[in-house]
Amino acid sequence: MERIDKGMGWLQKMLNLQNKYGFFSIIKGLFLLFLAGYVVFFALNPKYLLERVTTIQTEQHDNLVRSRLAADSDxxxxxxxxxxxxxxDRAWLIEFHNGNKNLTTGLPFLFGSMRIEETQDSIPNVDEDYADFSLSKYKLIAKVLDEGFFYGNIKDVQSIDKRLYYKFQSNDINEIALLTIYNEDKPAGIVGLSFCNNKQMDKQLVGKHIRSAGIQIATLLSQIK
Incomplete structure (x- = not known):
């Protein structure tokens, strides 16, 4: 009986508070009290908060690494x-970035890096020649970003970009196909095919397959989160 009386007493107090301050004011007050409790708890236990933040960041990083490795394999x-x-003779992907990481800030890209390269058995890799280079150094890159693609002989490159022409020449490239890939409406990189020595490309065949590859690769890159 005593417990019932106490319960009725608390109920009466709550009803009086509701009549005086209103239901939503009481809820707001309880929420602020709850929030203040959290603030006091974390102020008295900063190590717990730091550990939680570190754990979340580590989990996010691990998920990003797994996602990146899976995408790279594909x-x-x-x-x-x-x-x-x-x-x-070579197929490769150049990704654009700022510094050491890809951009998500909306700022213009400053650098490119050949992250993935596949070659025929008799053809040497050249990916280290295209690591973290400044995009502004090469006029052909600007042309490809503006027009979306470039297919041609390196003699065609000479009149556009002498610096890249001599670089391609040192890589034994005869003809090259380049395609811009996008993340939403922003350029994310370039997919390229190189034909070495005296080999010539079938432009119709190359156009068909490089466009298909570009769509697939752009989709994979956009899913890395």
Whole structure:
């Protein structure tokens, strides 16, 4: 009986508070009290908060690494298939970035890096020649970003970009196909096919396969989160 009386007493107090301040004012007050409790708890236990933040950041980083490795594996297979389907000697992906990480800030890209390269057995890798280079150094890059693609002989490159022409020449490239890929409406990189020594491309065949590869690779890159 005593417990019932106490319960009725608390109920009467709550009803009086509701009549005096209103239901939503009481809820707001309880929420602020709850929030203040959290603030006091974290102020008295900063180590707990730091550990939680560190754990969340580590989990996010691990998920990003797993997602990146899975995407890279799929991209490598796409490039290898495209290289063989077009009889190219190299197939590669240049990704744009600022500094050491890809941009998500909306700022313009400043650098490019050949992250993935597939080659025929007799063809040496050249990816280290295109690591973290300034996009502003090469006029051909600007042309590809403006027009979306470039297919041609390196003699065609000479009149556009002498610096890149001599670089391609040192890589034994005879003809090259370049395609811009996008993340939503922003350029994210370039997919490329190289034909070395005296080999020539079938432009119709190359156009078909490089566009297909570009769509697949752009989709994979956009899913890395």
């Amino acid at each position: 991209i490598r297979l796409i490039l290898s298939k495209t290289m063989h389907n077009t009889n190219a």
